Amino acid sequence: MGKLAKWLRMMGYDALFFEGSSDSHMIATALAENRVILTRDTQIMRRRVVTSGRLRAILIQSDEPEQQMRQVMDTLKLDCQFQPFSICLECNQPLLERSKEEVKDLVPPYVFQTQSQYMECPACHRIYWRGTHWQAMTRKLEHLVKG
Numbered sequence: 001m002g003k004l005a006k007w008l009r010m011m012g013y014d015a016l017f018f019e020g021s022s023d024s025h026m027i028a029t030a031l032a033e034n035r036v037i038l039t040r041d042t043q044i045m046r047r048r049v050v051t052s053g054r055l056r057a058i059l060i061q062s063d064e065p066e067q068q069m070r071q072v073m074d075t076l077k078l079d080c081q082f083q084p085f086s087i088c089l090e091c092n093q094p095l096l097e098r099s100k101e102e103v104k105d106l107v108p109p110y111v112f113q114t115q116s117q118y119m120e121c122p123a124c125h126r127i128y129w130r131g132t133h134w135q136a137m138t139r140k141l142e143h144l145v146k147g
């Protein structure tokens, strides 16, 4: 499910990942922030807050991240071109635009020479650019949607 959260962020969707925290904490957060719960846990689906329709939850069928992604995109009608490149994949924070000069000493020289658009996470200060890894992930997503 951690991988699923990263893919959602890659498309620009605000996605929190709960690991090891209590179900009630997750449910309270989802209710307070009007979130949809994606879970592999059938217990959560049986909770009154879910069966009554107060909280929307989707039971993820597969263990396979690509299958999970397809299910979520189909069910929630997500758009893989939503707002790519706008949320930190690690901390779910909206990225801020940075000029080439601002990142000069923060990225490898070959990246600086070849890339012109940069984004920075205000929380972890990771710098993002549309490099080959990014392109590979985008292609994989598009393939998933069409396939």
Ligand SMILES: [Zn+2]
Pocket (backbone or CB within 6 Å): 088, 089, 090, 091, 092, 093, 121, 122, 123, 124, 125, 126
């Ligand atoms: Zn970050």
